[in-house]
């Protein structure tokens with residue numbers, strides 16, 4: 001069967017990971033959440049006394065393990081849940097704006113996509129990591145709905161937040177991600193925009209599966 005790569009980009013909490021995971025499972029493809037990689041480096045940065053990014057990157061070991069989604073290991077420790085906490089979310093856009101961090105992760109991500117068969121979600125996948133991806137999606141949703149969704153995520157994870165505070169945090173993070181110097185969040189010219197506001201997970205998954213099946217023919 002023909003192998004393709006699918007790139008899914010968009011702002012915070014638009015539904016990228018949820019949908020990417022489902023699309024990958026349905027098509028027997030590998031799912032890669034690149035945001036988790038930036039979050040893992042943010043945890044290493046916050047824990048380290050040495051704040052020089054180049055030195056930090058020489059010392060860390062990030063592994064992604066497929067497990068009904070993706071688990072993240074930092075130097076052997078499972079940090080999958082830890083990296084969703086507020087201190088990581090508050091600092092991740094700063095860490096992700098660093099040139100050393102971006103070139104380190106983009107190279108790692110490009111290695112993962114070389115043999116195709118990957119659904120990868122993030123901010124710069126269609127523009128920088130896999131510019132030749134066969135299918136590119138730019139996923140958006142209203143900030144109100146994204147904050148409400150993230151509030152439910154946080155409640156289920158035991159993370160403290162309010163919808164109002166999440167609205168402000170999400171808008172702030174989007175602004176940082178869209179205005180940073182290196183590969184800012186932007187829609188690739190050949191990406192298809194999908195607005196998930198008011199749509200169910202099943203509906204959005206079906207739209208992307210249809211687009212993917214056209215590319216797989």
Ligand SMILES: Nc1ncnc2c1ncn2[C@@H]1O[C@H](COP(=O)(O)OP(=O)(O)O)[C@@H](O)[C@H]1O
Pocket residue numbers: 010011012013014015016017018019121149150152153196199200201202204
């Ligand atoms: N139509 C939809 N598409 C995607 N996610 C949805 C949708 N409706 C509700 N959700 C919920 O919104 C949240 C999206 O979070 P997530 O997938 O982590 O977004 P992102 O990866 O873009 O940050 C999940 O809790 C998911 O269950």
Ligand SMILES: Nc1ccn([C@@H]2O[C@H](COP(=O)(O)OP(=O)(O)O)[C@@H](O)[C@H]2O)c(=O)n1
Pocket residue numbers: 011012013014017034035036038039092093094096121122123124125173177
């Ligand atoms: N390809 C990517 C993925 C994430 N990121 C950064 O990592 C942060 C966390 O990404 P994420 O996908 O886990 O964010 P959520 O939308 O899930 O909260 C983003 O806000 C970006 O700053 C990036 O710069 N490039």
